[in-house]
Amino acid sequence: xxxPALRDWLDRQAEPLDLGQADPxxxxxxxxxxxxxxxxxxxxxxxxGGDVVDAVEAVAQVASHxxxxxxxxxxxxxxxxxxxxxxxxxxxxxxLGDLLSGRQAGATGLSNAMKFLCGIEELSVRAREExxxxxxxxxxxxxxxxxxxxxxxxxxVDLPGGAPFIVALPDDLTGFARSEDLQxxxxxxxxTAALSLDAVRVARDWLIAADARSFLxxxxxxxxxxxxxxxxGLARRALDExxxxxxxARELLDSEQAALCAELAEVEQRLRQGLRxxxxxxxxxxxxRVRIALADIVAxxxxxxxxxxxxxxxxxxxxxxxxxxxxxxxxxxxxTPSLVQLRAxxxxxxxxxxx
Numbered sequence: 001x002x003x004p005a006l007r008d009w010l011d012r013q014a015e016p017l018d019l020g021q022a023d024p025x026x027x028x029x030x031x032x033x034x035x036x037x038x039x040x041x042x043x044x045x046x047x048x049g050g051d052v053v054d055a056v057e058a059v060a061q062v063a064s065h066x067x068x069x070x071x072x073x074x075x076x077x078x079x080x081x082x083x084x085x086x087x088x089x090x091x092x093x094x095x096l097g098d099l100l101s102g103r104q105a106g107a108t109g110l111s112n113a114m115k116f117l118c119g120i121e122e123l124s125v126r127a128r129e130e131x132x133x134x135x136x137x138x139x140x141x142x143x144x145x146x147x148x149x150x151x152x153x154x155x156x157v158d159l160p161g162g163a164p165f166i167v168a169l170p171d172d173l174t175g176f177a178r179s180e181d182l183q184x185x186x187x188x189x190x191x192t193a194a195l196s197l198d199a200v201r202v203a204r205d206w207l208i209a210a211d212a213r214s215f216l217x218x219x220x221x222x223x224x225x226x227x228x229x230x231x232x233g234l235a236r237r238a239l240d241e242x243x244x245x246x247x248x249a250r251e252l253l254d255s256e257q258a259a260l261c262a263e264l265a266e267v268e269q270r271l272r273q274g275l276r277x278x279x280x281x282x283x284x285x286x287x288x289r290v291r292i293a294l295a296d297i298v299a300x301x302x303x304x305x306x307x308x309x310x311x312x313x314x315x316x317x318x319x320x321x322x323x324x325x326x327x328x329x330x331x332x333x334x335x336t337p338s339l340v341q342l343r344a345x346x347x348x349x350x351x352x353x354x355x
Contacts, residue, residue: 002061006034010065017068018324020181020188025149027072027189031062032102037076041084045092046100052081052222053272056229063233064240067328068187070230075145075190079106081222082154082166085215086208091168095152105147106154109140109195110216111336113156113166114223117216118337118345123158125197127165133203134159134167140195142336146171146178147191156212164212167202175200186327221280224287224337228271231294231332235264238301238325245308253308260301267293285349288342295332295339302329 002010009030016022031037040055041047055077063070080099083092098104115121125138136157143153152170159165169176179194209215242257271290274280280287302325306313313319333339 001058002065003034006030007065010062010069014066014068015320015324017066017189018186018327022189024072024189024191025147027069028076028102028105028145028147031069031073031076032100036062036073037080037100037102040077041080041100045084046097051276052225053275056225056232056271056275059226059229060233060236063230064237065233067230067234067325067331068189070233071187071190071192072145074226074230075108075143076102076106077226078108078110078219078223079145079152079154081226082108082110082168082208082219085219085222087210088205088207090205091208095168105145105149105151105191107143107145107151108223109143109153109155109169110166110219110223111142112140113212113216114220114337115341116156116164117213117220118341119348120337120341120344123156123164125155125157127157127159129159130201133201133206136167136169136197136200136202138197140197142182142192143195144190144192146193146195148178151191153195154208156216163210165207166209166212166215168206168208169197169200169202170206173200173202185330186324187331217281217284220284221275221278221287224291225271225275225280227335228291228294230335231291231298232264232268232271234325234328234332235260235294235298235301238298238305238329239264241305241322241325242301242308245310253304256304257308260297260304264294264297264301267297285346288346292339292342298329298332302326 013022036058038048039058040050040052043049059070059073062073083096099106112124116123125136127134127136150171152168155169156166175198177196182192239261313322
């Protein structure tokens, strides 16, 4: 799926992007030029056809080279998915072409909303009606793909006395401010920052969904499914590195590597099947379990890579790729919704079922 030139570029840029030593503005056009944002988008809407499973596989393939690039990919493709599932055809027509071509950055600011959907926290942006639109106040503390050249971000908004809604916010609105890039442990080239809204006026023609409570369960399978692609790609790469280490006592790890590859393939199949059958919209717990299982596989795969590599993995001259994957693996459990949040939601659902 990935052309050799893109694979080579991702391999060369993986370390600089992770450490913030490369230009983050280059990632989006590179992925767009390869046609990756068009996967799973109907041809009539400017895509290349297929379904969201094709987009998940593309995220996985990018993640096997650079999790930073895959994180940007996820943000862009998730925003595209919101537009595809929106009732606002005019907004979709206005934005989709530039998003698919990479001329416009789309950011998924719905992490707070997904936690709101599970009852974990309140929405952090509030609105009041004003003319043909709203005035917004609040903060989004962690959003990815906020390109400094410009972006549009999706946000869930609390409307006192009315239904919470989803709106797209272009970066040039008065009172809308982007922070400096967050100082992350890795993934520093992902254009991740905080957003603050101070009396931001937005018109109704930027509305993505009038009822967040019905829209969020519809898009959550794609939101989490695309996110799972990051774990799949990272696990695949670590397991490939294990296989590449041959000779001596390392052959004792062959059976463990094969078993973990088989386990990964089985979980991938569950993800593909659930996305294509549409069961994750009504059976969110099944999707949560897939995400938890993939995070566990990533942790074990990277640990196995360390064992297979031995002491050279701890030498800076030889172990840079492993060190980056170690940092990348530390991100998997905490990306929203975190594993703790998912497990808490599963416990709540199981407790309710027993009651």
